[in-house]
Amino acid sequence: MTDQLVDAAPAAPPTDREASARRTARRRRWRRTGLLVLGWVAMYLLWEFGSWWYGSRLLPRPHEVLAEAVEIVESGNFVTDFSASVLKTFAGFGVAAAIGAPVGYLMGRFDYWRAFFHDGVTIAGTIPAVAYAVLSLIVFGLSNLGPILAVALVSTPYVALNVAEGIRGVDKSLITMSEAFERTSHQIRREVLLPTIVPFVFAAIRMCFAVAWKVEALTEVFGGRNGVGFQIRTEYQLYNTAAVLAWMALFIVFMLAIERLVLFKTEARLLAWRPDERSSAL
Amino acid sequence: MSSTVQATVKRRRSTSEIEESTPAWRRRLTSDAAARVAALLSFLVFWSLLALLFERVPGPVEVVQRLGDEFSRGEVFGNFGTTLYRFGIGLLLATGAGIVIGVLMGLSQLSRAFFESPVLVGLSIPAIIWAFLTVMWFGFGDMSPIVTTFLTAVPFVIVNVAQGVRGVSRDLRDMSSTYDVPVIRRVRDLVLPAVTGYIAAGVRFAIIIGWNGVILAEWFGGGGGVGYRARFWYDANRFGGFAAWVVLFVGFIVLLDRFVLDRAIRRAFRWRDG
Numbered sequence: 001m002t003d004q005l006v007d008a009a010p011a012a013p014p015t016d017r018e019a020s021a022r023r024t025a026r027r028r029r030w031r032r033t034g035l036l037v038l039g040w041v042a043m044y045l046l047w048e049f050g051s052w053w054y055g056s057r058l059l060p061r062p063h064e065v066l067a068e069a070v071e072i073v074e075s076g077n078f079v080t081d082f083s084a085s086v087l088k089t090f091a092g093f094g095v096a097a098a099i100g101a102p103v104g105y106l107m108g109r110f111d112y113w114r115a116f117f118h119d120g121v122t123i124a125g126t127i128p129a130v131a132y133a134v135l136s137l138i139v140f141g142l143s144n145l146g147p148i149l150a151v152a153l154v155s156t157p158y159v160a161l162n163v164a165e166g167i168r169g170v171d172k173s174l175i176t177m178s179e180a181f182e183r184t185s186h187q188i189r190r191e192v193l194l195p196t197i198v199p200f201v202f203a204a205i206r207m208c209f210a211v212a213w214k215v216e217a218l219t220e221v222f223g224g225r226n227g228v229g230f231q232i233r234t235e236y237q238l239y240n241t242a243a244v245l246a247w248m249a250l251f252i253v254f255m256l257a258i259e260r261l262v263l264f265k266t267e268a269r270l271l272a273w274r275p276d277e278r279s280s281a282l
Numbered sequence: 283m284s285s286t287v288q289a290t291v292k293r294r295r296s297t298s299e300i301e302e303s304t305p306a307w308r309r310r311l312t313s314d315a316a317a318r319v320a321a322l323l324s325f326l327v328f329w330s331l332l333a334l335l336f337e338r339v340p341g342p343v344e345v346v347q348r349l350g351d352e353f354s355r356g357e358v359f360g361n362f363g364t365t366l367y368r369f370g371i372g373l374l375l376a377t378g379a380g381i382v383i384g385v386l387m388g389l390s391q392l393s394r395a396f397f398e399s400p401v402l403v404g405l406s407i408p409a410i411i412w413a414f415l416t417v418m419w420f421g422f423g424d425m426s427p428i429v430t431t432f433l434t435a436v437p438f439v440i441v442n443v444a445q446g447v448r449g450v451s452r453d454l455r456d457m458s459s460t461y462d463v464p465v466i467r468r469v470r471d472l473v474l475p476a477v478t479g480y481i482a483a484g485v486r487f488a489i490i491i492g493w494n495g496v497i498l499a500e501w502f503g504g505g506g507g508v509g510y511r512a513r514f515w516y517d518a519n520r521f522g523g524f525a526a527w528v529v530l531f532v533g534f535i536v537l538l539d540r541f542v543l544d545r546a547i548r549r550a551f552r553w554r555d556g
Binding site for chain 1: 312313314315317318320321325332336338339391392393395396397398399400403405406407408409410411414415418419490493494497498501509512516521524525528531532535536539
């Protein structure tokens with residue numbers, strides 16, 4: 001009797017219900033895509049309206065900026081300036097990891113160092129980017145070191161905080177066990193702590209990437225010798241707004257591509273051995 | 283063998299025993315407060331070293347002197363007032379618009395699809411571009427810093443508020459739609475109380491980001507204000523005066539964050555954390 005009920009119930013209606021559910025889902029997906037497109041169209045129209053309102057000298061029309069971008073890509077400057085900017089950003093990350101990771105290690109392991117660095121690390125997050133940019137220029141003058149220092153200053157607190165978090169999350173029983181088996185502290189650091197830190201350094205870099213490349217470009221705007229920010233300033237001084245926007249648009253697209261394609265993928269690989277945390281982080 | 287056993291035995295003292303055996307002066311020296319003082323002192327030492335190493339970097343003493351000069355010249359309060367006025371208006375507009383759009387995005391999937399890309403684009407455009415553009419559009423005045431603050435800050439408010447609204451209990455939302463509760467009441471009685479904390483967090487982000495925007499716009503736009511005054515000293519190659527202004531505008535935002543925003547956010551999230 002009960003078996004019959006259980007068997008009989010799902011027989012006829014599901015195909016119908018499933019089909020209608022699928023239809024609703026498809027319709028919803030279509031509506032979603034349509035609205036996504038509508039969002040872009042609205043932005044485009046707003047831009048066109050703006051350039052009509054202010055005149056194309058103050059706000060060039062989208063296709064003018066596109067033409068300018070194509071021209072920049074076709075000329076050689078594109079590659080040299082972009083690689084200069086990207087290299088400086090990553091050099092800054094290198095410095096940030098080299099300083100931030102030990103600081104984070106100290107903060108995670110000892111209460112004293114935690115209290116020592118805590119204020120500075122939290123305050124550093126609220127300092128406006130323009131302060132970092134101009135201070136780096138004062139220290140190094142017009143050179144490539146300025147942007148690197150600015151990126152390092154912005155990213156180091158993120159790295160330190162993340163690494164401290166990671167160190168405190170290390171499985172304490174692993175350390176106890178290593179001690180019980182008389183591993184040296186060097187070995188513990190290498191085999192237990194370091195593998196735990198690396199993903200956290202990487203997560204920190206991915207988190208602050210969006211801030212870091214803006215600071216890098218800003219420092220170049222104030223006083224760089226090459227790079228995207230330098231080009232933006234040069235074009236701004238020539239009142240060539242279309243070129244300013246074209247450089248910026250190219251840079252945004254390029255950086256978003258790096259963020260999505262390179263950083264996310266590498267992080268996923270680095271974190272592949274710990275599926276739990278990966279899924280909870282998302 | 284016996285020595286290692288003894289070593290482990292030695293290590294296994296209870297924490298209270300360890301605490302009692304350390305002398306008082308040592309405990310005081312390793313306390314949190316002492317660590318903070320030590321951090322401050324080492325920062326000052328580091329700064330002085332930097333000033334010695336690089337001749338362009340002004341030392342702490344010089345900066346304090348310049349700070350005093352600016353106060354006695356009466357430049358500080360006027361310029362800060364101008365900047366705060368512009369910043370306040372831009373922030374108010376950004377908060378209002380951000381809450382409206384964020385609530386819409388959180389409540390309906392479709393409006394989220396519509397606003398998704400504009401918000402993403404808005405998040406990725408640097409403040410410097412807005413500063414350049416608005417200075418060209420509006421010239422040297424209040425308008426350019428206000429609009430720059432608004433445009434740099436608004437995506438952050440939207441993202442936070444949308445996140446908060448999406449976190450509102452699904453059951454309560456379904457129930458209110460089943461019982462045909464009017465949208466205005468739904469927003470007022472269900473959504474707003476739950477998202478206050480997220481709004482506060484978004485506004486805090488907006489303040490930190492917008493402060494950078496307003497200073498940049500004043501830097502390039504002129505027409506008075508903190509950024510203009512900082513640029514004045516920077517262009518004059520008088521880095522002492524410039525550093526004094528950096529201390530002022532960094533100190534302002536740090537104190538605001540520490541003593542106002544942090545507390546407000548903790549208050550707003552009381553229902554969750556308490």
